[in-house]
Amino acid sequence: MIAIIDYGMGNSSSVKKALDFLNIKSKITSSIKTIKLADKILLPGVGAYTDAIDALHNLNIFDELKEKVLINKSPILGICLGMQLLANSSEESEDKKGLSFIDTKCKKFTCDLKIPHVGWNDIDILKTDSPLFKNIPNHSDFYFAHSYHFDTNINEKTTVVDYGYKFTSSYEKDNIFGLQFHPEKSQKYGLEILKNFGNL
Numbered sequence: 001m002i003a004i005i006d007y008g009m010g011n012s013s014s015v016k017k018a019l020d021f022l023n024i025k026s027k028i029t030s031s032i033k034t035i036k037l038a039d040k041i042l043l044p045g046v047g048a049y050t051d052a053i054d055a056l057h058n059l060n061i062f063d064e065l066k067e068k069v070l071i072n073k074s075p076i077l078g079i080c081l082g083m084q085l086l087a088n089s090s091e092e093s094e095d096k097k098g099l100s101f102i103d104t105k106c107k108k109f110t111c112d113l114k115i116p117h118v119g120w121n122d123i124d125i126l127k128t129d130s131p132l133f134k135n136i137p138n139h140s141d142f143y144f145a146h147s148y149h150f151d152t153n154i155n156e157k158t159t160v161v162d163y164g165y166k167f168t169s170s171y172e173k174d175n176i177f178g179l180q181f182h183p184e185k186s187q188k189y190g191l192e193i194l195k196n197f198g199n200l
Helices: 012-021 032-037 049-058 061-071 187-198
Strands: 002-005 026-029 040-043 076-079 105-108 117-122 141-146 148-150 157-162 166-173 176-179
Touching (some): 040 061, 040 187, 117 157
Antiparallel strands (some): 105 148
């Protein structure tokens, strides 16, 4: 069972709907007990970094996620803001410490293009043996909606996207996965990625 973390800021219902369509068992939850029992964790997110970190702490989910992912080695997939929460910190709120599953910082776009970056864009797959991108053709289009992104120099990035410059659009290391785009809004190939995560 995949626990979809409900902290009041995610697009949880649309993610759940996509997983239901794929016949992948999941539950939207903020229950520590349910999180402990889950096989995998999905951390969605839309909104401000500060509010998200505060919400995870207020629900006592922050430390539980650390134990689940770092000690129990359960797979986690962060989507959009959820991916950014996996980092050490964000320029959006320098004083808020992230989950620190990934040793990087989130930075605001510095290009001359319209910010936030909203809409469809094609990815360049760097890690062709990525289990998450199995059966995904290179340069497939995915749906984005964000103003911040991982430090471009980070290791273990699996895809990049060009929006004024190339930024990290997905990440994976061991049991930790992140997508800056929204697979649940990305039609055929977005569903394929969610299916691949469910099959891990």
